[in-house]
Amino acid sequence: MSDTDELPVLSGDTRLAVTREGGFAYLPGLAAPREIDCDQLTTLQWAHLDAGLRSLAALPEAERSSPDGRFFRLTLSSRRTGQPHWQRCLDEPHAPAWLVRLWRDGHTALDEEASSP
Amino acid sequence: MPPHVLDRIALQGTERQRRCAQQTLQADQWFRLRASPPPVRDAARAVAGRADRRIHSADHEQTLPGRLVREEGQAAHGDAAVDEAYEWLGATYRFYWEVFGRDSIDDRGMPLIGSVHYGRDYDNAFWNGAQMVFGDGDGDLFRRFTAAPEVVAHELTHGVIERDVGLIYANQAGAINESLADVFGVLVKQYHTGQSPQAADWLIGAALLTDQVQGRALRSMQAPGTAYDDPVLGRDPQPGHMRDFVDTQADNGGVHINSGIPNRAFYLAAVALESPAWESVGPVWYAAMRDAGLSREADFAAFAALTLDHAERLHGLESREHRAVDEAWREVGVIS
Numbered sequence: 001m002s003d004t005d006e007l008p009v010l011s012g013d014t015r016l017a018v019t020r021e022g023g024f025a026y027l028p029g030l031a032a033p034r035e036i037d038c039d040q041l042t043t044l045q046w047a048h049l050d051a052g053l054r055s056l057a058a059l060p061e062a063e064r065s066s067p068d069g070r071f072f073r074l075t076l077s078s079r080r081t082g083q084p085h086w087q088r089c090l091d092e093p094h095a096p097a098w099l100v101r102l103w104r105d106g107h108t109a110l111d112e113e114a115s116s117p
Numbered sequence: 118m119p120p121h122v123l124d125r126i127a128l129q130g131t132e133r134q135r136r137c138a139q140q141t142l143q144a145d146q147w148f149r150l151r152a153s154p155p156p157v158r159d160a161a162r163a164v165a166g167r168a169d170r171r172i173h174s175a176d177h178e179q180t181l182p183g184r185l186v187r188e189e190g191q192a193a194h195g196d197a198a199v200d201e202a203y204e205w206l207g208a209t210y211r212f213y214w215e216v217f218g219r220d221s222i223d224d225r226g227m228p229l230i231g232s233v234h235y236g237r238d239y240d241n242a243f244w245n246g247a248q249m250v251f252g253d254g255d256g257d258l259f260r261r262f263t264a265a266p267e268v269v270a271h272e273l274t275h276g277v278i279e280r281d282v283g284l285i286y287a288n289q290a291g292a293i294n295e296s297l298a299d300v301f302g303v304l305v306k307q308y309h310t311g312q313s314p315q316a317a318d319w320l321i322g323a324a325l326l327t328d329q330v331q332g333r334a335l336r337s338m339q340a341p342g343t344a345y346d347d348p349v350l351g352r353d354p355q356p357g358h359m360r361d362f363v364d365t366q367a368d369n370g371g372v373h374i375n376s377g378i379p380n381r382a383f384y385l386a387a388v389a390l391e392s393p394a395w396e397s398v399g400p401v402w403y404a405a406m407r408d409a410g411l412s413r414e415a416d417f418a419a420f421a422a423l424t425l426d427h428a429e430r431l432h433g434l435e436s437r438e439h440r441a442v443d444e445a446w447r448e449v450g451v452i453s
């Protein structure tokens with residue numbers, strides 16, 4: 001585990017997990033954990049993911065104190081060791097549209113630029 | 118993601134990662150409330166004992182509060198979500214006023230602000246520190262979240278809890294927070310319909326589920342873990358006893374999961390008595406929630422001890438109410 005909150009460099013061994021948690025209607029099936037393996041991405045998708053994750057640095061860390069408010073949790077880990085490198089939580093109102101698309105639709109959402117609405 | 122991965126983050130992560138993983142919630146409600154004070158009572162309209170409802174439409178955007186569509190005293194709007202929010206916020210206000218003499222969320226006549234039509238296909242309702250927000254549901258699994266009085270009352274009660282206790286929204290304290298919102302949610306429904314504890318269904322959000330869902334409701338206070346078992350939604354994960362307590366990082370430490378334990382304790386205490394729950398154990402739970410001795414990080418056992426204390430003060434040590442509360446917490450394994 002890195003000692004900084006800096007986003008680690010994505011490698012072929014990197015796996016991104018995205019979950020949506022919380023909510024009045026918190027049902028296990030709706031958390032829908034989404035896993036993205038970097039080595040399955042096209043060069044363009046990889047670049048979009050990298051830019052998208054870097055853009056998260058400017059967003060506020062989730063407070064998660066809004067009762068029944070939902071939030072997204074992103075975790076980067078090594079597929080080889082299972083070791084997580086980095087984690088970030090974002091309250092749903094602050095989650096960018098590309099992240100919601102990625103969680104909902106999987107890696108094909110990365111065909112579009114992360115900054116596109 | 119396997120839970121052990123998140124556990125490792127909690128143990129070995131950097132400071133920020135730990136905050137993220139451990140749900141400690143440093144930036145708490147009080148800070149946020151100070152940062153954006155909710156509207157105060159309009160002095161010209163202020164009448165203790167009368168609600169001041171303001172229903173908005175978010176028009177399928179996620180900007181709050183949205184467009185004001187129905188204010189206190191105005192005739193029905195014709196939009197079902199608007200009129201349900203108005204009606205159930207009114208029923209919740211009446212409950213708190215008539216049963217506990219409480220004048221709105223802050224006990225000082227705070228306007229009840231609700232927004233409906235939030236987002237698109239939005240399967241949620243929440244309290245954001247200043248107002249209540251309701252989605253329309255996706256139509257396949259969920260109907261609109263204003264359809265059930267206990268859901269609207271649940272969200273309003275989060276505001277009450279925030280004012281009175283500020284229970285942190287994580288782990289056992291968060292599960293007490295969730296349970297109190299369910300408890301007063303169903304009490305509003307029972308009071309509104311005049312139901313006895315024996316006749317009530319003790320379900321949360323039964324009216325929200327479409328016919329396509331294999332389940333009765335989102336939660337069952339009577340039998341946690343049995344509300345639904347559906348190919349898409351999964352299986353109701355709520356425990357009804359401490360031996361099944363779910364240790365998890367997800368959902369802020371399982372606040373909507375482990376709330377099944379104190380929910381069932383309330384149900385058991387209520388059905389052991391004949392009188393309406395809002396007269397028997399409802400006031401006991403209300404007094405325990407407002408007790409200055411309830412810490413923001415309270416666990417189930419601490420809350421149970423306070424309910425026993427207040428059952429004795431309100432009904433007497435040898436009372437049936439005190440015995441019912443004591444037996445209920447034993448039956449769910451919180452006290453032994």
Ligand SMILES: [Zn+2]
Binds near residue numbers: 067068271275295298
């Ligand atoms: Zn809640």
